[in-house]
Amino acid sequence: xxxxxxxxxxxxxxxxxxxxxxxxxxxxxxxxxxxxxxxxDGLFFDGYGVAGWVGIEFMAQAVAAWAGWQAxxxxxxPKVGFLLGSRRYDCQVSxxxxxxxxxxxxxxxxxxxxGLGQFDCRIEIGDQLVASAALTVFEPKDAEAFLAGQADGS
Numbered sequence: 001x002x003x004x005x006x007x008x009x010x011x012x013x014x015x016x017x018x019x020x021x022x023x024x025x026x027x028x029x030x031x032x033x034x035x036x037x038x039x040x041d042g043l044f045f046d047g048y049g050v051a052g053w054v055g056i057e058f059m060a061q062a063v064a065a066w067a068g069w070q071a072x073x074x075x076x077x078p079k080v081g082f083l084l085g086s087r088r089y090d091c092q093v094s095x096x097x098x099x100x101x102x103x104x105x106x107x108x109x110x111x112x113x114x115g116l117g118q119f120d121c122r123i124e125i126g127d128q129l130v131a132s133a134a135l136t137v138f139e140p141k142d143a144e145a146f147l148a149g150q151a152d153g154s
Contacts, residue, residue, distance in 0.1 A: 004026060062105065082137065
């Protein structure tokens with residue numbers, strides 16, 4: 001694994017409060033590890049913590065960070081992608097609590113030439129696995145064309 005020398009803002013195309021990851025730590029051609037610090041001023045904080053279901057979005061942003069980092073390494077820019085769905089989301093906690101640091105990892109299991117991919121993701125607190133899922137994602141060649149109804153975004 002290689003240390004990632006980019007801030008999250010340079011590899012994930014989310015801005016402001018929608019950028020949920022705090023740091024990208026390490027990565028390689030197939031995976032990335034990032035961290036999230038749970039804070040009371042966070043977007044999804046509900047007065048007690050951040051609900052466990054938000055873990056899917058932490059995972060999705062780790063996938064986006066991997067894709068953005070890969071784009072930067074190739075001399076390009078991060079592109080917009082889409083979370084199509086998740087399978088087997090299993091979260092052992094009802095809430096992530098203030099002061100906790102979550103280690104979020106995403107490992108590519110499959111990626112087709114058309115931009116469709118699947119990633120196996122995990123969230124750990126310390127040495128404890130607290131959530132896991134398989135995410136299906138799509139990164140069209142041209143997100144604006146895709147959103148305008150041109151089938152594959154090419």
